[in-house]
Amino acid sequence: MANGVRLFYEVVRWMQSFVMMRFKSFLLAWMMTAALSSMAQVVPFDTPRCGFSSWMPAPVWEDALLSGNGTMGAMVFGKPHDETIILNHAQCFLPNRIPKQALDQASRLDEIRQLLADGKNQEAARIPVEQSMLEGFGEQHWIDPLVPFANLKVSMAAGNISNYRRMVDFATGEAKVEWEQNGQLFQRCLFVSRPDSVVVLHIRSTGKINASLSLARHQVNWDQWNYINNAIKSVAAEADEKYLSYRTEFVHQWEGNPQGFEGVARVKAVGGSVTVDGSQMVIANADEVLLTMAIEPNYHYHKSLLPVLKERVDRKSSSYQQLLTSHVQVHGDLFSRVKLDLGGGADGALQSEALVLRARQQVSPAIIEKQFDAARYNILSSVGTNPPTLQGIWSGTWTPPWSSGFTHDGNVEVAVSHLLSSNTPDLLKAYMAYHERMMPHYRDNARKLYNARGIYVPAHSSSHGWNIHFSDVWCLSFWTGGAGWTAGILYDHYLYTGDKQYLAGHIYPFMKESAWFYEDFLFKGNDGKWAFSPSYSPENNPANDPSQACINATMDVMIAKELLRNCIEAGKVVGESKAQLKKWNDMLAAMPNYRINDEGALAEWLPAHMQDNYHHRHVSHLYALYERIDPDFVASPSLMEAARVAVEKRMVHRRRENGGEMVFGLAQMGMVAANLGDAQITGEIIQWMSKYYWAPSLATYHNSGNLFNMDMSGGFPAVILRALAYSEPGKVKLLPALPADWKQGAVDGMALRGQVVMNRLAWTPAGLEVTLTSPVDQTVTVELPRAMTAFTTDAKTVRRRSDRLLSLGLLAGKTLKVVVKY
Incomplete structure (x- = not known):
């Protein structure tokens, strides 16, 4: 049993x-x-809610779809049969020569200063050029240009095309292309992953996929071969049944700079066969294709990185969706931190080509919203290893304008100008990291140009930080404001975040060395005030003098004063010695006064004999109103009025040219106008920037209608956010320069100085509501745009101080909402 x-x-x-x-x-x-x-x-793509669609492939690289993770970038033309995807790397600057260090200008500094004192400005400007020839420069030198790493070519069988679209999804970072051909739907999706640091390309179809893939050198024009052969030693493209690879070695190599670049793409064809034809991988009858590619600089080219890169791409997921999900968690978080809502409208659904044309006819709220998103997307996709170059992280040419490096007398500062207010302070750390890497070169500049301690940031840099670019017209070795301006932007990071550890470990050392430079560079004039000689107001000359060389440019004085004030503030936080703080205080007390000219405008140069030249694209002498308003101006109605007059004088030039060239100067003037509370001019500038400076890819231009450039992608959101709120620690001014036609709207997630996030600011003609959050207990004074008749709130820590002032007691981690009725 x-x-x-x-x-x-x-x-x-x-x-x-x-x-x-x-x-x-x-x-x-x-x-x-x-x-x-x-x-x-496989079903047709939905048009992205945050993004755009386009009805035609890019005819030129400037119109390509953009994707990037701050280290690598991709430019997608979107051609169905013979596709080109330009691949970029943030450090791929092509060495034109072994760089020289800065010239020994210090040995002739007394001579330069005497010539300037005698009014012989042009003769003074010739000295650095003459000295460079004595030192073997031979010609004017340019910084190394940002160039393409390689092109990824995708060839597919030709056929009649219908229902073609290409698009970019700002929220996911995907560049997508789709079309129908012989009853079959084809789709290609690409993004550049932040967490996995790979370019990802996915090809799928309702039928079988037949394609050939290869990596190749970017196209060289017939008149560029001498230039290329003098700079590139070798290239090698290979393919096998699993990988594509590409290597390029530079002719000019020096310690600390890449000797070349290498890239590996793993290609997985599901359900098909793979064969090799030379450097091409040929795929037949596949159900889908997934390519993942890594690109790296090689600092020791004799030791190839290809084995390491193959191991890296092999470790990545074979699922496009898994790779995308991981990427969106990082990229999507950055993109979604701030949102602008002006009411939308039908224009938001326009294809990008139509949207650009419609903007030229009539700017609408929906167009502003789309451009706000596009600009932020362009910049966050460019920031990671470095801040954005003139072209962000992208280049589709061997000879980009101004070498597409970092121009520190305005361009890069505008490119990063919205990163803090858009609540992405983590991205500004790339700006700090680049400058930290260049510190040894900056110290060389200070010593060799001015026999000074500390650091000197040149007007132009890329692969190195030595000041090598100047001429007797553009006397850039006379401009001393680069380090101080950089320090001001970095110190603002602390004012927004309150991160004392980052201040002490990174920002303050840079600030302190910037101030040391002025301790040695400045000397007392006959009036007992500090003299800035030589000096330079970027790219402008007085109306009565053809030379840009000068003494006491207003911008140089403003930068030095701001730096010393910031160093005193920061020094008290980090425990600087009393002796050092006193020295900076004493220096501040002896700074020269600003000048108001006979027409009532803030003068661009302090010497009375120098006449202002209003017909110019820069507004350097308004530096004190770019970011945090200079306390000298806050305390002086006459200086504020003089700044307003200076803006009006420059606007005559801009109105004559309908915005005109060099949009970053326009963006700076928009920031100044917003900080002055001038809603009319702020709105006029926003209109110009919306109308004239956009490509069909929603990349931005340097000039009206031409020249691919990312400065305005930084400046456009910055001007808009400054129009909506101005802040200092403990103070917030709401809607200081709201354009008249923005009758209602909202902004979500904007950051304010003093560790405050404005979760929401919404306005109508009848009033506004604002919600704030702070990680620390603090009291914030809020200034309203109009007198209120009443306010409501659930908080017990809100007090009415006047018809336009509220005192808000913020409790750590708690949101506080106030509704105001006019």
């Missing part, structure tokens, strides 16, 4: 095991079938 029971249970257990095994097999088969079915269910 016992044996029979035992046998019965053994049979039952066997049957259970058999059934479970069969069930698992069934489940696995069902899952595989479902997955294959899902792959086969």
Whole structure:
């Protein structure tokens, strides 16, 4: 009996095991079938809610779709049959020569200063050029240009095309292309992953995929071959049944700079075959294709990185969706931190080519919203290893304008100008990191140009930080404001975040060395005030003098004063010595006064004999109103009025040219106008920037209608955010320069100085509501744009101080909402 029971249970257990095994097999088969079915269910893309669609492939690289992770970038033309994807790397600056250090201008500094004192400005400007020739420069030198790493070529069978679209999804970072051909839907999706640091390309279709893939050198024009052969030693493109690879070695190599670049793409074809034809990978009858590619600089080119890169891409997921999900968690978080809502409208659904044309006819709220998102997307995609170059992280040419490096007398500062107010302070750390890497070169500049301690940031840099670019017209070795301006932007990071550790470990050392430079550079004039000689107001000359060389440019004085004030503030936080703080205080007390000219405008140069030249693209002498308003101006109505007059004088030039060239200067003037509370001019500038400076890819231009450039992608959101709120620690001014036609709207997630996030600011003609959050207990004074009749709030820590002032007691981690009625 016992044996029979035992046998019965053994049979039952066997049957259970058999059934479970069969069930698992069934489940696995069902899952595989479902997955294959899902792959086969390729449906047309939805137009992205945050993004745009386009009806035609890019005719030129400037119109390509953009994607990037701050280290690598991709430019997608979107051609169905013969696709080119330009691949970029943030450090791919092509060395034109072994760089020289800064010239020994210090040995002739006394001579330069005497010539300037005698009014012989042009003769003074010739000294650095003459000295450079004595030192073997031979010609004017340019910084190394940002160039393409390689092109990814995708060839597919030709056929009649219908229902073509290409698009970019700002929220995911994807550049997508789709079309129908012979009853078959084809799709290509690309993004550059932040967490995985790879370029990802996915090809799928409702039918079979036949394609050839290869990596190749970017096209060289016939008149560029001498230039290329003098700079590039070798290139090598290879393919096997699993990988594509590309290597390029530079001719000019020096310690600390890449000797070349290498890239590896792993290609996985699902359900098809792969063969090799030379450097091409040929894929036949695949259900889908997934390419993942890594690109790295090689500092020791004799030791190839290809084995390491192959291991890296092999470790990445083979699922496009998994890679995308991981990327969106990082990229999507950055993009979504701030949102502008002006009411939307039908224009938001326009294809990008139509949107650009419609903007030229009539700017609408929906167009402003789209451009606000596009600009922020362009910059966050460019920031990671470095801040944005003139072209962000992208280059589709061997000879980019101004070498597409970092121009520190305005361009890069505008490119990063919205990163803090858009609540992405983590991105500004790339700006700090670049400058930290260049510190040894900056110290060389200070010593060799001015026999000074500390640091000197040149007007132009890329692969190195030595000041090598100047001429007797553009006397850039006379401009001393680069380090101080950089320090001001970095100190603002602390004012927004309150991060004392980052201040002490990174920002303050840079600030302190910037101030040391002025300790050695400045000397007392006959009036007992500090003299700035030589000096330079970027790219402008007085109306009565053809030379840009000068003494006491207003901008130089403003930068030095701001730096010293900031160093005193920061020094007290980090525990600087009393002796050092006193020295900076004493220096501040002896700074020269600003000048108001005979027309009532703030003068661009302090010497009274220098006449202002209003017909110019820069507004350097308004530096004190770019970011945090200079306390000298806050305390002086006459200086504020003089700044307003200076803006009006420059606007004559801009109105004559309908915005005109060099949009970053326009953006700076928009920031100044917003900080002056001039809603009319702020709105006029926003209109110009919206109308004239956008490509069909929603990249931005340097000039009206031409010249691919990312400065305005930084400046456009910055001007808008400054129009909506101005802040200092403990103070917020709401809607200081709201354009008249923005009757209602909202901004969510904007950051304010003093560790405050404005979760929401919404306004109508009848009033506004504002919600603030702070990680620390603090009291904030809020200034309203109009007198209020009443306010409501659930908080017990809100007090009415006047018809336009509220005192808000913020509690750590708690949101506080106030509704105001006018």
